[in-house]
Amino acid sequence: MYNIGVIGSGHRLTPLVMRLAENDDFQVRAVCDPADVREKYEGHDVTFYTDAEEMLKAEKLDCLMIGTRCSLHTKFMVLAARYGLPTFLEKPVCINEEQLAELEALTEINEKVVVSFPLRNAPIVNEVREIIRSGKIGKVAHVQAYNNVNYARGYYHKWYRDENETGGLWLQKATHDFDYINSLLDARPVTVAAMDAKQVFKGDMPAGLKCADCDRRRDCPESDQNVATYNDPFQIGEYCCFATDTGNEDSGSALVLYENGIHAVYSQNFIARKGAGKRGARLIGYYGTVEFNFNTGEITLFYHNKNHVETHKIEKTHGHSGGDAALIRNFANVVRGTESSKAPLSDGILSAKMCLLAKKSAKEKIFCNI
Secondary structure: OEEEEEEOOOOOHHHHHHHHHOOOOEEEEEEEOOOOOHHHHOOOOOEEEOOHHHHHHHOOOOEEEEOOOHHHHHHHHHHHHHHOOOEEEOOOOOOOHHHHHHHHOOOOOHHHEEEOOHHHHOHHHHHHHHHHHHOOOOOEEEEEEEEEOOOOOHHHHOHHHOHHHHOOHHHHHHHHHHHHHHHHHOOOEEEEEEEEEOOOOOOOEOOOOEHHHOOOOOOOOOOHHHHHHHOOHHHOOOEOOOEOOOOOOOEEEEEEEEOOOOEEEEEEEOOOOHHHOEEEEEEEEOOEEEEEEOOOOEEEEEEOOOOOEEEEEOOOOHHHHOHHHHHHHHHHHHHHOOOOOOOOHHHHHHHHHHHHHHHHHHHHOOOEEO
16 A cells, blocks of 8 residues: 655645545555644544654655645655655746755656646647647647636735745746647757736735725725635635735746747736636647647647648546646556656756746846756
8 A cells, every 4th residue: 555645735736635545555644734634634544744854754655745835845845855755746846046956956856756737648738749740730830829817816816926935927827838838849948038017917005905904895896705706716815906015927928949949939818817718729830730728628630731620629627627637647657666757857847947037038038048
């Protein structure tokens, strides 16, 4: 029986822990979290801790799953590496250059780490990958990718607005998209240039203002009361998103040059709502163009030299378009020693580096070499 250790059992990681524990040869053995999370593990024989190193010293664990706030991912990954444990690590793997340097020093554990990059493992991306490999569109010459995040209120209303905790929205969202683009192209990025802006979620309301204390609560379209009608816990937060201390840009775009000469253009925004939400990409070759949309599960293949269009429909599944399930299967096999990581630490480091350089490029208005 493989014993699972958990550090940080929040909204994102807990369902993945439970999915891993559904395997007959895995069980949750120990959980470290500063909050009382016993209720989440009813029916499991779990020992609870508030100190991660104490847990690692006391328990005989076979793997570790890290789902703390982003600012702590690196700290606990370094700790896990000291114990040599196969580790499932939430993204982003780091949020600043100092943490990046710490992770780059971890070389021996690379293949034992599965970074939480579900999009590269989603069935829709695997299908696009097969189309590219088939030669139907020819060699990819250009990429246009986009992410219109229609559920993004939480990045301004909740603790996610604190960039000291998250590293900002390049590291929250683009880290996923850069990674699946790298994976599809199977090429190494060499240069990044970016711009970002804050056009909507800013204002002159007092710092620290909460909706509950605001006299505009009833009429403000972003108040906790009015946002509650969307019935999405992520979007409902207590802080004013038009205050002077609201963090995070609300749009960003990047150009990425690859070593083989291809360049990709990527754009993300956190303003679009409802049906305007869209995440996906177009990959263009001489013979054809393939476009896919995570939101709808649709792939469209346009042939350039004949009057023919192919449409593929991937059954819509929960958990990052089915990518979460694939990641946990891979992690289980990494722990068993029967498979290598499909999202190793080195790829998490590369994606984080791209995001940090995008931030630097946007701030300093320069091209940044990777």
